[in-house]
Amino acid sequence: MTLHKLFSKLRRQNKGQYLMLGFCIFLSVLLLTAFALMYFSPTVQDFLPEGGDTRKLAVLLIGVTAVGCTIFTLYASSLFFRFKSREYGIFLALGTSKKQLNPILFRELGYITIFSAITGLVLAIPASYFIWKLFEFFIVSTEEMHYQFGFQGFLFGICFSLILALLLFFYGARFVKKSNIMDILRTQHKTELVKLIPSWTGKLGIFLTAAGLFTAMVIPFFSARVWNQKMPAFFNAFYLLALAGIYLLMLSIVAQGKAGRRKEKYYKNLVFISMMRFKAKSTTRNMCVITLLLFTSLFAAFYGMLYSDTSSLKNLNNQRAFTLHFPAREKQVSSDDIRMLADKYQMDLQNFSKAEVSNLVISWKHRDMSDDGKYFMKDTPEGKLALFFPVSLYQEITGQTIDVSKGSYKVIISGNSSSFWEPEDGLYAAFNPSTETSYSLQYAGTLEFDSLANISSPYTYVISDEDYSIMTASLDRAYKETLYTFDVADYEASYPFAEALAKEYISHATELSDYMGLYDFWEDKTASENNEEYGYAGKGNIPEPDRLMMADWKYAPSFNILTQQDFLQGISVYVMLCLYIFIIALSAVTIIAYVRSISAAEDNKELFQNLEKLGGSINYRKSILRKQLARLFQYPIAAGCLLAIFYALLMSITNDGQIAASEIYNLLRLTALSLFLAAFLYLIYRKALKKACKIVHI
Template identity: 50%
Template sequence: MTTSKIYQKMRKNARGQYLLLSFCAFLSVLLITAFALMYFGPTVQNFLPEGGDTRKMASLLLAATALGCFIFTLYASSMFFRYKSREYGILMALGLEKKNLRRLLFKELSVITAAASLAGLLCAMPVSYLIWKLFELFIISNEQMTYRFGAAGFLPGILFAACLALMLGLAARRFINKSDIMDILRTQHKTQMVKTVKGWILPVGIVLMFLGVALGSGLPQVAARVFKVNLPSAVNLFYLLTVMGIYLVLLSIVAQSRAGKNKEKYYKNLVSISLMRFTAKASTRNMCVIVLLIFVCCFASFYGMQYSLTPDLAKSDDFAFSLHYPALEKQIDQADVYRTAEKYDLKVEDFIQGQASNLVISYTATDISEDESRYVEKYYDQQKGALFLSASSYAAISGKKITVQEGTYKTVTSKDYKGFFDQVDGLDRVTNPDSGKSMKLAYGGSLEQNSLYAMSDPFAYVISDDDYSRMTRGLDQDYQENLIFFDVDDVERSYGFAKALLSQYVDRATARSNHMGYWDAWEEQQTQKAGKEYGYSDRIDMSMDNNLLLNDWKYAPGFQIIQLQDQMQLISVYVMLCLYICIIALAAVSVMTYVRSISVASDNKELFDSLEKLGADRAYRQKVLKRQLAKIFQYPTAIGCSLGFLFSLAMDISNDGRLAGTEFTALGILLGIIAAISAILFAVYRYALKRAQILIGI
């Protein structure tokens, strides 16, 4: 029999390993390319703001996707080389030289990688389209959300395939370059035991896991709010304590070697306990990766779901429609609103008009120091303007009678405001920009009104009628604004009406209102007087085709139904990306746990045969196998899901020191997702157990 025929026979016997490696490479390239095709497609790119945090996070998600795919392909390749060790040991014993083996192995890997990568690239486009259509069942589906192909998405897939080929080539070179035949033959049977694991390692590991999450997420907030210290990004290194804790906990579970107090139980399960100890290092590393991937799976799904939760318009007590625009601009009026509503068979309710004035403020706010090491209180003396209303005007708008003492002010905030940088009681003095008249004011409390809060930065303020009359006397109309608030009888079906009204509003907008969101007339004047360039002087492309109009325009109307619908389009894209990461991480975990389970069975087949010869019945051998596989699934799943929930909870609390209603809902959904992840991995466990039992003949 020739060497070629021997090699072909060996390859036929190891068909499963070739298929496994090919499948992992194919799946990795497929997932990366499908993700990239969606992400770099025109639809997603048009919705993600250029240079924004969302785009940065999406890029990180793409990197996390690549890392997850790379990890489970790398693991599959390690299993492949372990099985090849016996074949190559035999071939070397028959006299085949290393250079010939190297050529054979590289040829095989080249064919596998090229075929799997090409298949992955070709299948990526229909798969990405089907995934998009699947997500359309749960997200908004309209013309703007139509799937559009982006050829640039193939580049990450091709680059990933090249990196995969390079990785497999280096691993193959390392495998062939082993010192002698015995090293290759012993590759599949090497033990990786550790020294005796002390009893204190488990509790220390548990403490480190929780301590890392607590310090990493909570310490920056505590330092900022209590000690006014801005900690550097290096504080994120505290999360490494969690990784260390995971390793110690898993090492203690895998490599336990003491009988402890319950010696009878220990010796009764001695075979099951000792089996995993022989590969303690490899098992612990493998389970650590699984824990981290399950954590990524939980957190990515939570992060996406939290974005998808929006308030119920029917239960909102804010005005569904609000507008503010320069008083000198001829804009839509009450007649336009009622006429347009009639066309859409809607009834206008609680229509209110008012007026407000932009006055110059001197105030105190929390800011970052020049060296960015501390949070400091800074006093801003007449640097910008803010919107002021009289008490009677606010009462008419809110429908609530309020009392504002002369010489005091009330700050208008959003519902449940928990800001840190902007101080609700920071206003000190107000000045008329035309007359120069100034008045010192004292804080008199806060008022919650989302519509007004969104119209002025840092806040809108309410003062007494007499103070308002004195401070606005002689004020030019350039500093005054008209306000309109109203509701309709059926907000849920008012999208068409809102779009039509927005179109009229945009058409009538003039240069007076053509400003960016943070533009301030007084601030621009003072900056130009100082001979400096004003950063918010750019104009807005005011057209109905501008998707970001309502986010960038200072005088953008507050139409809740449009804001929620357009926001949901952006959120839907982001949710889709997050859930895609969840799916990829779960796929990686499923492949790794299954492969590990099969390797446990195949590596210990001789041991199970020996147990049978020693008189162990089928039930005992099945019990030993179940214990081995259960550890691979149970402990990583429990630790990964617990850390995913804990980290999500910590992130929500650290944002503003509390849990909002939507955050409670998101955490509840996360528990459901954790249950689903556990169910999927249990199904993988049952399938792996069945295959492992067949492999060892029980």
């Protein structure tokens, strides 16, 4: 019988090992390529702002996906090579040369890799289409969000397959370099004993983990808020303290071997404890990887929950459904135009208001940051323009009854505003640029109305009717804006009307309103007078109608129904990306935990045979195996889930210094998801235990 026929018979006899490696390669390529096909889809690429934080986050997510897929594939390959070490060593012991064995091994590895990778690449196309349609069905389905094939994503999948193949061949080459036959034959019996671990190691690990996360997240928050100092980037190195803590915690669980006070229990579990200690280093690393991957999986899910929070879109009592503002000199859509369009789409307009409001130059104090990362309060006299409303107009638009005394002002804020950079009481004077007259003002509190809060920067202000009449006297129309606000009776059916009105509004826009979002006429004028460059100058910012909600346009209208649809399109992309990370990281956890369990059974097969010869009962041997596998599952699961919940809690607190009701709800959902994952992994543990029992003949 030839060597090739012998290997062919061995493959048929041990096809499970080949199927395991092939499945992991196939799953890695399938998941990553499908992810890349969707990410590089023209639909997603058009949606993500160029150079924005969301695109950076998406790139980070696809990087994490690639790392996760690589980790669990290489981990599965380690079991394959451990299995191959036995037959490889036996052939060497029988006199077969490496020159004969190596081509056969690499040929087998090549066949598995090529077939699995190609299958994964081909099936990634229908898989990405199916997943996209699934998201489209459950989240949002519009013409703008239709599936488009992203060829760059397919190239990305091919590149990943090549890199994965190179890594697998590198591991294979490292395997065949072992020249000592006995080393190869005894691969599964090598011990990794560590020094005696003190009893306080676990407590130190818990302390370092909590201290590392607290220091890296909470201290920068307090530094900015209390000490007015931005922490340098290297402060993130404290996350490494948390990693060290996780390692020490897992090491104490695996390698502690001291009897202590409970000697009876110690000696009863001596075999189980020794089995753990003999593989302490690799077991500890394995448990750390599972912990971190489970943390990644849950955190990705939590991030998706944050994106999918639509509570801010449901509060229509604090805003008008439609808001438009534009330069008063611009010939835009008129009240009659809006009403005619509403009649065409059978929309009943309510709370309709048209007004003219004024921009004044403000002197205000706000927070800034120096080149050395120091926060400081900056006084900017006559620095920029901001919109001012008289009390009567504010009451007409909002329906709120308010009072603002002469010489004071109130600030209009949104429900989710943060005043860290722009203190609400920062304004102290307003300047009429036409009459060159300045007026002192005092802070008198805040008003909450979302539709008016975001049409001016840093805030929109309300002053008394008397002050407004005096302060805006003789103000040039170049500093005035026209404002429309209204609701509709049937909000849910207003989408076609909103689309048509947006098209009309954009078609009437001229160069008078052609500015990017943060443009300020007074800042531009001041920079020009001082021969300085103004970064927000320039034209060409009027968007296409179908890109309205994503445009950086100073005079972009606020149509809640369009914003809501745009928001849902956004979360459909982000939730999809986050869910992919969740699935891939969880897949990695499942495979690594299962493979490690099988590996533990294979490593200790002879030990269980010896225990049987010494009279160990089936229940005793099964108890030992069950305890060993349970420790591989339960401690990393508990650590990963608690770590994710603790991190999410700290992130919620340090985001704005408080925990909103929606954040509490998301934390509860994360806790429920953690319990679900624990139950799911318990089923994997039961399956692994059943397979391990067969391996050790229990």
